[in-house]
Amino acid sequence: MTDRAPLRSALLSVSDKTGLVEFATALNAKGVKLLSTGGTAKALRDAGLEVTDVAEVTGFPEMMDGRVKTLHPRVHGGLLALRDNDAHLEAMESHGIDPIDLLVVNLYPFEATVAAGADYDTCIENIDIGGPAMIRAAAKNHVFVSVVVDPQDYDALLAEMEAQDGETTYVFRQKLAQTAYARTAAYDAAVSSWMADALGETAPRRRAFAGTLAQTLRYGENPHQAAAFYTDGSSRPGVATARQHQGKELSYNNINDTDAAFELVAEFDPAEGPACAIIKHANPCGVARGATLAEAYGRAFDCDRTSAFGGIIALNQPIDGPTAEAITEIFTEVVIAPAADDAAMSIFSKKKNLRLLTTGGLPDLTVAAQTYRQVAGGMLVQDKDIGRISRDDLKVVTKRAPSEAELADLLFAWKVAKHVKSNAIIYVKDGATVGVGAGQMSRVDSTRIAARKAQDMAEAMGLDAPLTQGSVVASDAFFPFADGLITAAEAGATAIIQPGGSMRDDEVIAAADEAGLAMVFTGMRHFRH
Template structure:
């Protein structure tokens, strides 16, 4: 069923005579309300907001005077009343609407200033079930949607950042607001309630352990308008969801020019990877280029880890992203600053390190306050034509897997440490992924190839290139190799053997596992199965 429109043209300017104010975030509200009162706008308010304004010496009419009905049920019911919604939804130039408003003594409301209960803050702040439910706003979204629908006659403000814009427009238009601004504010109100409802529905799905609810919604708030997207002809924005996961979305940018779309994508990949390493156990550094690692290493210090990571592929590291799992210190900062780097992201940075990095004015330094929890559940989403692909975050970690030796020879203790290290990295390399590692450092990485054997060959070739640049032998000799998924044929394994690998870690599960195991045994290679794959597309 559709509702036919009456096609009454909206006025260009609407004088603001009465404003309804009900805000959870009271930032700037007293000054905004005072400026409205100075323009002889009648202020109508609710509960805590009314008390706040009254303390500021402002004359405020309680909403219960407007409705003739008191707030009840701990304030759950206060604005859900015809006197409020009639005042918001009434079409002023419609004779029938005007007659109904006159008959029921409904006074028009020209401006609504509302922001919602802090549901997202409570949800992500660890609130219990009852507290989270109590912070689901009902009257606020209802009034926002009503006012936004009737934007022909009503202006709706849901963001304190828009207070100055509204006051400026009132000053320019002799106490009235123009239609274009009312449209823009209405669009923002609907986007806000949509994101709010998305957060609520996501929380319910998580709480009830429903992985694929019938309806799925996502919402976020604009943090940054990008200069462009992946390419200059694409427009883009960076939106944050409110999830307090340490990373690029929550980091504080200490210095450097604005992050680009690709910077954010790569920085997220870098920090998620380095967060696989416990900072209490070792220093870890990941260098990322085009969302793939080109070098990762552990060390006794960040400087040592960085040098080992850089040695894997110093050519690709130029202009890359560097992620650290510990506080950036002066020694590491000095090493990183030796080549052109786009972004450094770390939990923190010492004053000495900050001073060193400050000399590179365009180098972005982001501080996260901690590393991310690699086991934390969550969702990822990807758009396809006409739809969304949604899945749980890949929070599987090699530390939680029961590794099964499937060859005659078992890995040595050193090989096993390198195998675990390499499999952590393979999880973050675009599939098909092959990672050679030695002494807790990558020595060759093959990413994103259509054939796993090609990835193995590319990784070995890059190791040869790095060795040639350093004037030594390829570090794949005596290395271990990790594959993000099973070897469908023995040829990929044999390429690794040819490169000098002595042990292999892979998920297993191929119809030809026995063939691959036999090939490993024939060459004296140790192999372990993880039982978990890490495709990354």
């Protein structure tokens, strides 16, 4: 095996022509012979470069609407031949095969075609065949051949040639080959996932996952864990597609918590008024609506001021100056919103450690998607929880029906419950959370913790009674016993929303009636593990 390999000939066939002419011109200046196909060859000729058509090499014209042009032994032999194997060299000489030292290919824009909503036949026509075949061949023979699949690697290749007197090192070619195989794997993953969706296959026998590196992270959940952030190519507004205006790089935990915050605040339609969600360790510690964005933030903050310190704040409307002023009164890790006005940007700029992200919009929580979680030896895949309920879906099961004000708060609490780790209990009053109990092994413990936190906040704010007095309660799953409901009533709750479905529903309903509570069943639960 040789470490250094010369670059004397290059085959270029690209869909994305970003930087193509400049790159090919630099190759040509280094004495590299250029081969090309179709539109790529035309672009190079139009730039005044001398190019040999692949059709001249193969002796066959492009045919079948371009489906067949590079699938030929004189192409693949030039990519796959081992330059130190006498039998390979003899075969090349016998069949008129010239070596190809560099392959530059990026694939038909299949992912972009699907994202644009193209019909089935158009998507099929945008599945590249010759490109992946050549990429795999060149990558396999990286002992001798360099392969480039991303325009962002053009400069790196030219720098390598400059440093190595027109050659490349083995380690460099290895890295290019790894990138190439990752690209074809991601491409095939996109095609197979799209076909599964087109066929209505919710659990195909084989499933592929792929992503593109967005950021190498300082560490994972803890400093001893290595981590990285990959994007899936989706245009969904959120942390992956947001613009970061200031602050140091996001950490693993920042990204996870910011995603949780923005997905939660997106539950609240900005056309129906401002809303704010404050997240700590992937759980909300305050969610509220308000007449203004600043008021929504203030009411969310008052749910748990202690936990809000160093938290993540998500807003459903563009941030204005007064909201920014209020947010910067304490330390905040990340603020994410659809946009921020000049006044807000100026205020935030004085807080150098605060990360400000803008997304241009809110994610559509009604669009079907899937979530993935790795377990030992496999992957759990499920539909994203896009379940929603309306007033018409509620079943009143107690003697007393909820009032209009209670109904509004119950529906608000139910939206929040979907984003709180199970077992989840949420107290809400007048469009704001006033107590959150999350992630406990016992539902009654979540009920008590949420009430206790509300009591602590009342004492800190100098209130005569906690805000759970006159509140409503949401439970993400049914009450298996009446004890949790009784605890909520003792905290001052007047109405309950829960899925129902327990073997002891009658006992729980009877306890609600005895306490004078109104209770509705949703028929839907929101476990979040």
